[in-house]
Amino acid sequence: MPSRGIRRKALHLLCRLRNTLRVTSNETERVPVGYIGDVRLDHWPEPERAILHSREGNKVYLRGADPCDEVSERxxxxxxxxxxxxxxxxxxSAHTEPEGAAGYMLSQRVVPLREEPGKVFARTLRHGEEDDGRRAHCRPGDEFVLEEMQISVDHVDEWEGKGVDGYVPLTPVLFTWMxxxxxxxxxxxRYLLAAARRLDQAQSLFDRIDVLRQSDPEGAPAVRRAVFELVGTTELATVSLGRVVDMCMQARTAIGAAAPVPADIRTRCDGVRAIRNAYEHIEDRALGNVQGSPHPDALTIFNHQRVVADGVIEYGTHQLDLSTDVPSIVNAARQYLKDVAKEV
Structure with a gap:
């Protein structure tokens, strides 16, 4: 068994060794000279929370935090x-011109896929896909590769509808998509854009009719002006809507559309056509005629009282309710024209 003196010497050597190791560790440990909490490039509108992407030798690559990133230390x-x-x-962003803002069409979200040396791969966000806010981040000199790009008429429709209350005009949607x-x-x-223009104009006129029907002008002259505008706007709106209905019903023959015409259009097309024809040929109806011959229904188109009081157009046995029938037709026609535009 070692003597007490030997044990004391051994303990003394161990203590010296521990102290030496501690001093050596302190001498080699790197001490930060600072901490970075935010980063910003000149063209960024605001600084962003700094996230360490990677370290390569003495190069420290930092990126701005994405909305999906967890809280991190500086x-x-x-x-x-x-x-x-x-x-x-x-x-x-997509443009019709190589330079300038005049040809700007729309923008799409892109999300990262993977990284390879010198390259960052990304794809567009799919329509309906949850967006957690992640972005593609590139080092200086990296090549950005859009590996997958998808766009649909529904994506365009959603983009056109940003900031729009109520009806979203269809013509810009179809123009961009096509x-x-x-x-x-x-x-x-040409056929689809023409139908979309008529639909958009009809909806704009029906919106004006709603405003007029809810107005409360003071004085007989003001009331008369509002009534005459309401009747005239109803005539023009119905003529425009009637043309849309015809173009939907004839799309299979005219342009080879495969999508079925919605029931909301099929079941109302006869009434809409009859009323549209009466308004469009108002000079004939004013004489009590239909196609140049006397007809018992001709003068019923001048029953403006129901239009003003109830929002219902009457012509012969046909009726068109502005608050129920018209929205159903407009919505069905809008979706149908989109469906036809999707077809290959």
Whole structure:
């Protein structure tokens, strides 16, 4: 058994060894010279919380925090570090012209897929896909590769509807969509845009009718002006809507549409056509005629009282309710024209 003296010497050596190791560790441990909490590039509107992306030697790559990132500590920086702020890409935009803002069509969210040396791969967010806010982040000199791009008429419709209350005009939606979908014939392109313009105009006029019916003008002259405008606007709105109904019903023959015409259009088309024809040929009806011959229904189109009081157009045995029938037809026609535009 070792003597007490030997044990004391051994303990003394161990203590010296521990102290030596502690001093050596302190001498080699790197002490941060600072911490970075926010980063910003010149063209960013605001600073963003800093996230450490990676360290490569003395190069420290930082990126702005995405909405999906968890709360993190500030990034330590050591003596000799070179801090590099990465660029982020959240959207791509489509244009009809190579330069300038005149040809701007729409923007799409892009999300990262993967990284390879010198390349960052991304794709567009799919319509209806949850968006957690993540972005693609690129080092200086990285190539941004859009590996997958998807766009649909529903995506365009959603984009056009941002900030719009109520009805979203269909013509810009179809124009933008068919600018991407080059498989449409020139005839189909013209046909769908013409129908969409009539639909948008009809809806705009029906909106004006709602305003007039809810107005409360003071004095007989003001009341008469409002009534005459209401009747005239109803005539023009119905003529425009009637043309849309015809174009939907004839789309299969005219442009080879495969989508079935919605029941809300099919079941109301006869009444809409009859009323539309009466309004469109008002000069004939004013003489009591239909196609140049006397007809017992001709003068019923001048029963404006129900239009003003009840919001119902009457012509012969046909009726069109502005508060129920018209919205059903407009919504059905809008969806139908979109469905036809989707077809290959």
């Amino acid at each position: 990034v330590p920086v050591y003596e000799g570090d070179e801090v590099i702020v990465m660029e982020h890409i959240a959207y791509i 600018s991407f979908a080059t498989h449409h014939s020139a005839e189909k392109h």
